[in-house]
Amino acid sequence: MEFPLAVGILGVILLLGVWGPFVHGGEEAPLRDVGWALLIVGVPVVNLLRYRRAPWGCLPLALSVLTAAGLFAAGVDPLAGVIAVAVPNGAFLLGELLLGPSLRRARRARRLAELEDDALPLSRVLVLLGDREDEVSERAAKVLASRSWADVGLALAEPLASRLPPRGLLPALEQHAAQDPATVRPWIEARLPGARFELRQGLGRLLGLHGGALPEDLDGRLGHALGQLEVDARAGGAALVATLAEPRATPAQRQAALEALDRAPADDVLAAARAALDAGPGTAELAWVFHDLGQAPDGPRVARLLGSDDYDVANAAVDALAGVLGRGKLGEHEAATLAGVETARAQLRAEHPPGENRLADGLVQALEELRADLEQRAPHDPAPEGPGKAG
Helix, strand or coil: CCHHHHHHHHHHHHHHHHHHHHHCCCCCCHHHHHHHHHHHHHHHHHHHHHHCCCCCCHHHHHHHHHHHHHHHHCCCCHHHHHHHHHHHHHHHHHHHHHHHHHHHHHHHHHHHHHHCCCCCCHHHHHHHHCCCCHHHHHHHHHHHHHCCHHHHHHHHHHHHCCCCCCCCHHHHHHHHHHHCHHHHHHHHHHHHHHCCHHHHHHHHHHHHHCCCCCCCCHHHHHHHHHHHHHHCHHHHHHHHHHHHCCCCCCHHHHHHHHHHHHHCCHHHHHHHHHHHHHHCCCCHHHHHHHHHHCCHHHHHHHHHHHHCCCHHHHHHHHHHHHHHHCCCCCHHHHHHHHHHHHHHHHHHHHHCCCCCCHHHHHHHHHHHHHHHHHHHHCCCCCCCCCCCCCC
């Protein structure tokens, strides 16, 4: 919990627990207010004692809130409780502003000097690998890269599965994988299933970079595709499209894959997207590929998505078809595309009469605009000339 956030939550507690009873004469509830105080104290104290990740500013905050709650429960003058909160936190904030920058610089310099020692124990290097300063963490990763993999691999196995893995763990593994992929790759494959979820994409990327097996985990698969993309843009693009089409993938996973597709060849991406859409139900993110790259033959293909039961998919298909139409006439594909639009509109209106559902009404309006655009584009045969009109 960051210090400003903690102060904000404290303000809510004071408002609910103190403002009502003392300003508006509401009912006093000391036990309730002590409960509120324990609630805010719990998070920073647990972070400090168990994870060692919270800023030290949470400690005076926690102690001062507990003190104020105890004073209030004991019936002491409320002003004493306000002072118990304001004074230590004000002192911490002033000290942070005046001394914080110089103390952090000195701390960083000491830790960087530690890492210059070739005899520094591996256990200490692992501690510095999780340092909150990027420069220290990066330097610790380089030190690990210079050590024997037999020692490093054994030492990294435990933090890989810990609740809070070190920040520099993936960079350290990446450097060792680049030096000896044949040894490190099986190590990563064996440990990826048990790794923390926030590491699985990064570990999968290392496997993709160095020819490792495709993981079962979806985050690992996304990372594998991103790694492949760096060494083989065509194969990586196809793997990213597979993530876009995967129904089990989360929207965040599919969005990450969509954003990375810019680095893959457009023609290969479009071919993979066509195959994926023809083989499955389609997703909103897969539809967006056609918004950016779709051509005339893709009109009927995208129109099929317009009738999806998933609003996000149908809405994305509307935009995708508009993108396809924006690139020119569909020619021989106009009729099939128009039929798809008509079918989707009729199906939607059969399920949701006008005025029943605003989302459905919006989709119907968008479909009617697409239909009007397609009808305007359709070629019209000239009317035959009547008798007597010939020259």
